[in-house]
Amino acid sequence: MVTTKMNRQPTTVDMELGSGIAAFESRQFSIATGLLSPLANAGDPQAQYRMAIMAQNGLGMHENHPLAFEYMKAAAEAGLDIAQHGLGFMYMEGECTERDAARAVHWFTKAAEQGLPGSQTTLAMMYEEGRGVEKDPETAAKWYRMAGFETP
Numbered sequence: 840m841v842t843t844k845m846n847r848q849p850t851t852v853d854m855e856l857g858s859g860i861a862a863f864e865s866r867q868f869s870i871a872t873g874l875l876s877p878l879a880n881a882g883d884p885q886a887q888y889r890m891a892i893m894a895q896n897g898l899g900m901h902e903n904h905p906l907a908f909e910y911m912k913a914a915a916e917a918g919l920d921i922a923q924h925g926l927g928f929m930y931m932e933g934e935c936t937e938r939d940a941a942r943a944v945h946w947f948t949k950a951a952e953q954g955l956p957g958s959q960t961t962l963a964m965m966y967e968e969g970r971g972v973e974k975d976p977e978t979a980a981k982w983y984r985m986a987g988f989e990t991p
Contacts, residue, residue, distance in 0.1 A: 868899025
């Protein structure tokens with residue numbers, strides 16, 4: 840019998856992740872930290888992303904920018920679109936790491952290619968302004984269209 844995510848029984852890890860995400864979303868950050876930290880350290884991208892947000896902003900723990908960057912980068916490298924956007928933002932704004940517009944473009948592109956409208960829009964603006972890339976109105980227009988905006 841083939842077991843898929845759709846028909847398998849939830850594991851303890853699934854339940855801990857679900858509980859950790861629920862605690863995060865209900866702003867119970869100390870509980871979320873306790874549940875998500877072991878999962879993030881074990882390599883779960885969803886847990887890593889949320890731990891990055893909490894470490895960056897001092898939610899349920901002391902603010903820790905190096906840890907926030909480490910978790911966000913790990914989740915982004917694992918392919919989590921929202922983490923790719925978050926890492927792009929960190930590089931664009933110089934939050935938790937050095938400002939690097941070219942690296943920001945790299946990560947926004949990865950998230951935009953997965954269909955994340957916020958990344959598509961940010962990428963369009965970067966091409967429009969020439970931040971991290973050469974100014975390219977045609978590429979900017981393409982990303983704006985993909986994000987659902989009308990372009991002239």
